Amino acid sequence: MLDFSRQFKVIREEVMAALEAVCDSQRFILGPEVDGFERAVTAACRAPYAIGCASGTDALWLALAAAGIGPGDSVITTPFSFFATVSSILRCGAKPVLADIDPQSFNLDPAAVTALLEGSGGNVIRGVMPVHLYGQCADWDEFSAMRKTFGICLIEDAAQAFGASWRGMPAGALGDAAAFSFYPTKNLAAMGDAGLVTTTSPQIDDRVRSLRAHGMRRRYYHDEIGWNSRLDTLQAAVLQVKLKYLPEGNLKRQQLAARYDTLFQAARLPELGIVLPFVDPRGSHVFHQYVIRAPRRDDLRAFLAQQKIGSEIYYPLPLHLQTSLKSLGYRPGDFPESEKAAAEVLALPIYPELRHDEQDTVVEAIAAFYGG
Secondary structure, X not given: OOOXXXXXXXXXXXXXXXXXXXXXXXXXXXOHHHHHHHHHHHHHHOOOEEEEEOOXXXXXXXXXXXXXXXXXXXXXXXXXXXXXXXXXXXXXXXXEEEOOEOOXXXXXXXXXXXXXXXXXXXXXXXXXXXXXXXXXXXXHXXXXXXXXXXXXXXXXXXXXXXXXXXXOEEOOOOOOEEEEEOOOOOOOOOOOOOEEEEEOOHHHHHHHHHHOEOOEEEOOEEOOOOOEOOOEHHHHHHHHHHHHHHHHHHHHHHHHHHHHHHHHHHOOHHXXXXXXXXXXXXXXXXXXXXXXXXXXXXXXXXXXXXXXXXOEOOOOOOHHHOHHHHHHOOOOOOOHHHHHHHHHEEEEOOOOOOOHHHHHHHHHHHHHHOOO
């Protein structure tokens, strides 16, 4: 699925020099590299504030908590996402309320969210957390209109979407706040765990900075109970280097995705039931993942593994069916589009250094499986 070493060979000297500079400075906690990376992100995302933290999971929690989400509140989100999307809401003491996905984009369905907002009943719905899944922004025209109509807070789960945009506006500057992950598999990847919150609100910025450092604005004076979630200076140094290469890397991902489309069409695989990724023309998809729908998905994946071709399922079990989330009260069949997607999606290798001959091998193997 990924070969980290290919990028590292190109940027090795820059990365090692950046790490050496941190070691020489001996400033390992919230050092100048963190400030520098945060400033670079505000420019890249066109959001006035950026706050580094320890992980994408922490970024989600910090964004929600700083926006005032807490006990007694409900937040609408998707069941077709990574576990942290829902667990961060629970960590705030709030209640996750789930809505199904749009089957084309796999993102949260605005119509399903609107129905919940209009019939909220006893739920005090304070926010909506759309996920920009696989690197494509959710339908922000619709969600922005909801904010005006219902007065909700919008938190972007942009963990997979650094560099994506909607009508020219980057992910991270669309909602009240946004959360990014720099887990090593992401388009912008740290050498370990790291995350970041962006926001357009000076109040949210101030509170995230306090919450990430045990609720401190002055050293050893704790205004509230926060957490220890500071961005490691060594990770910030790596991310500053890699951020320079991200636009080119995202462009290569888009080119590889277009080439996959061409190869699949040439092999006539859509006629056999393969559904290629949908790209909304109103946004820019950065293809954190290239995800197809595939008949007999599990058999196909086993076949590819026999050919030593990597693939992954994001995600095999929707969140409403996870054992640890039974208390939310959902049952099989509650979100049919999410359940159908979980049974059909398959992510194929895509990263900027992927070679064309390797792409050819992937598609040829899939064609062989289906008898093409």
